Amino acid sequence: MTPAGGFPRAPIGRADRPTLAVVGATGAAGTVLLGLLSERADVWGEIRLVASERSAGRKLAVRGEEVEVLALGEEVFDGVDVAMFDVPAEVAARWAPVAAARGAVVVDNSGAFRTDPDVPLVVPEVNAHAARNRPRGIVAGPGCATLTMIVALGALHAEWGLEELVVSTYQAVSESGRRGVEALRGQLAAVAGTELGVHPGDVRRAVGDTGPYAAPIALNVVPFSGTPAEDGWTTEELAVREETRRVLGLPGLRATATCVRVPVVTTHSVSVHARFESEVSVGKAHEILANAPGVVVCDDPAAGEFPTPADAVGTDPVWAGRVRRSPDDPRALELFVCGDNLRKGAALNMAQIGELVAAERAED
């Protein structure tokens, strides 16, 4: 309800605003989330930081204040309106229902609820409306591979109707948390200043322990992300298909993904081949993407302008470029999209969903 007379609502104190809990506040995406909460329009009252017992008592900065981290337990959700979870799936599976039972709307970034028909899968730029229908009190966001491309793809779909999708990814190591980043940095230290990379296995021998990956990640690419699933697919590849179908509301969409890890610290890239119901054009695609919230168009290759992780990292939007129409199929478009996997690919999407829920409360 708008105030009587249509006057703008007067600024309200934080005491009147919803209480937020950040669960997994000390993790990679949690750290980025605290930064985002400090930068974005402040819609929150109390912000409660929650982590494992091990991290309890640490103090973290959010909105310029030091806040003490609480150990995860039932009581931390008392009085919480929104709880953003960035924890492993098994932790989310156990604790999200606990938080919801105490009255919080849970925004979960893990894979625990992404395929649950009673949990909406939400990307605010694409299907914000879906967040309102949450029978379990839980809203999930897709995984970072899907999130890298879905904002740009959703805008194109809204115009032309997506029919088929083939994607190959170039995924950064910070998706694997600190272990991934440490593996890449340690391996780079082992190969920098050497002549390695030209004989079979020379990089493998130099780096020794390959950490979270089944092959070296320095001077290499690893075509395997997620865990083994049926028929040679990985969980992550199947998730890109399922999540895209859910977010776009296209349960029969033909979609395949090949998920590949590359030696980039943060920011995923996705090479997208998309076939639509209608004829496409590059000019119109540029116009659609330029007008799409959360998308930056970077597409003048002759001038050296195309999206790369090194430029997109640390920024909120996804960067889209290399837009081309198939010479053989006027309904097929190729594009290349980069997005920070810790921002739009995780923390930012959570923050946006949380703000949607907070806005509902303000409407009441």
Added chain:
Amino acid sequence: MTPAGGFPRAPIGRADRPTLAVVGATGAAGTVLLGLLSERADVWGEIRLVASERSAGRKLAVRGEEVEVLALGEEVFDGVDVAMFDVPAEVAARWAPVAAARGAVVVDNSGAFRTDPDVPLVVPEVNAHAARNRPRGIVAGPGCATLTMIVALGALHAEWGLEELVVSTYQAVSESGRRGVEALRGQLAAVAGTELGVHPGDVRRAVGDTGPYAAPIALNVVPFSGTPAEDGWTTEELAVREETRRVLGLPGLRATATCVRVPVVTTHSVSVHARFESEVSVGKAHEILANAPGVVVCDDPAAGEFPTPADAVGTDPVWAGRVRRSPDDPRALELFVCGDNLRKGAALNMAQIGELVAAERAED
């Protein structure tokens, strides 16, 4: 002709064998070629090494002997039967016809003749027969992106009939010669041991001059390979389409490629989505690939077995794995292929074509 009576031909002296000229002997692929000529069954008589004026007089080892490099000029082709060219396209365009006019069969690895209808485009495992019809006395090989996938793809096409192709590449820096390798190694030295890769532009600032690429190649991927062509495509992306069509004899094939540079020294990878005329199966694909000359199957992801550049580099075959059938389309297959861009992607393919031509002579 086989010798009368069917007795095996007696070993012949090198004097009876064809004379080979290697033009561009001091380059990256030329160096690999000299190694291959030393390793492979020796079909050559004299091997003449040719390079630019600047390199003339240097001595290089081939077949265990030191051979002096000659400066490129008309007379170096006198008495040459086969001339393998690994030089820039403009050098090949000028000198290949000169060599052919002097009676040599030219095997060219540049882009100068790949679209010439009077020059066959040959990958011996796929279309060896095409090498015999060479009106200009020149045989070309495809570029290294195409060569990485075409041997595996050609075998699958022979069984099922290729109908549509969507590929995304992960291309190594040695395709750009020493400048590419030096750029990657120099940039790695600048970023190793740092915390870079998490703020916009931090890698770009640290590496400074990006060398042959329009963006940093350390801790980054660069979705642009080749030079700008029409409608947003790069020359290399369009070449993958044209070369695949020519080698497979499918002038109407629907094909798109996105060519991306990655921080790998040597060995390209290609993520392939291929749709066929017939239904496919993963089991049959494994069987076809395992029986295909020049292909190694490496496909047990649950056991950490999939192709990576670090394992395939320095080896002759292409490595194929991650074979999956689309859950939505029984005629579509995904696979991931790695191939050493200086071996099968350049020098090995030249050596194989040269051997085909030498074998014709032995038949006469």
